[in-house]
Amino acid sequence: MELNFYEMHFEATEPPSLEGNTETCSFSLLCMTSNGDVFCSLNDKVYHILWNRAEDDLDRRLCFTPGKDVRTHKDEIILLDALHTETGTIVAVVYYRNHGGQYTLSVFQLDVNTLKIKFKQEENLHKKPNLVRLSRDMYSSNISVFATYYSDPCVQVFQYNYNGFISKVEDIKVKERYPGLFKCMFRAPQDKRTLSREEHVGPEKRHTHEYILCIDVFIEEDLQYLAYGTVDGNVHVQVSTNKCCVWQSVYDWEGPISAVKIFKIKGLVCLIATCMVEQVVLFSDINSNNKLSNRVILPESTRFDSVTCVNIMDIDYDGDPEILIGTYGRMFIVYKLQLSDGNLVPYIVYRRLYTSPVYGICYSDITEDGIDEIVLLTFSGIHVLQRCLKSAQQYIQKLLDKSASGQVKCPLQGEHLSDNCASTPEY
DSSP: OOOOEEEEEEETTSOOOBTTBOSOOOEEEEEEOTTSOEEEEESSSEEEEEEETTTTEEEEEEEEOOSOOOGGGOOEEEEEEEEEETTEEEEEEEEEETTTTEEEEEEEEEETTTTEEEEEEEEEESSOEEEEEEEEOSSSSSEEEEEEESSOSOEEEEEEOTTSOEEEOOHHHHHHHOHHHHHHHHOSOTTOOOOOSGGGOSHHHHTTSOOEEEEEEEEETTEEEEEEEETTSEEEEEEEOSSOEEEEEEEEOSSOEEEEEEEEETTEEEEEEEESSSOEEEEOOTTSTTTTOOEEEOTTTTSSSOEEEEEEEOOSSSSSOEEEEEETTSEEEEEEEEEETTEEEEEEEEEEEOSSOEEEEEEEOTTOSSSOEEEEEETTEEEEEEEOHHHHHHHHHHHHHHHHTTOOOOTTTSOOOOOOOTTSOOO
């Protein structure tokens, strides 16, 4: 199968139309809600990226400014995450108050239609964080906010409810809900933040002072899957219910972990993990007794420098997600997974070389045409890959015809659409 795309590019070197500011644009962050809303940070303001039908181009709308727009007191946005809920979109922003020397977590509920903030609350953080992640909470109707730090072996967990309140989850409750996370983060003595070489001997001592670089949570029925990667090169996976931890396991690498993602395909719960100096590894069927024993390396995942980002999306409309990775070596690669003898086998279906490193991947229908686009963030701006609508229409029609005839569709054995669209450039 071959994938072809149109491409739209939103240059980062374009002068922004912001009053009192003549600097060039500076893209620093990109995230997307589960509802398909794309957000980015531009000149330390958070924008909602959308399609401007009048101009037939990408547009941005300001939805959050951390502080007063004063050049001498500029607040620097350093982290961003978002999550769509039934009542709106929850956005978490961490910024540095230049005039106060304080890192602040701001969580607010945004009405995407009007871009008005419904509720907002801020919480001061004790140190500079390296990660903020939003997730639905398995134990309540609230939203969990995870914050981890560069120089502190701990994780803070906050709860955000729909009335706009942030409350810190006590350490004892974190231990009950995330025993593996607690073991890794909170066992370290408060007065001791560094380790000598001798103290790294043995797995127990080694795992007590790790700093989390990435985290992902996947909830299915009464099970919660938690995966996180550390600077020491360990991928921790924990499966728990609301009563106890079912199992937990660790996979050891030689370099820092840059991304982890949990997803489900063909009835199997899988984990994709990327290392800054090693291969990208797919752990399949982690919901069985195999835990992390079923492993396969993604082809060519070491050829293009460090893997900076990963996402899981169904980009060919067959009901099964594909793996999308971006690298510091400027390469964007799409992998498809084939089930063979009970094992998932990855193979490449699309690749594209850019002029600058790729460090963000989203999937969203920003043009509102019913077909999702791939949104890539590079050092030079935002790229949007749009599927050829003619070939997409043909493929979806085939799926509808098969569904109407009662045929059971097997996407890897059936005939795929031809992407021979005359107006579509081939990359």
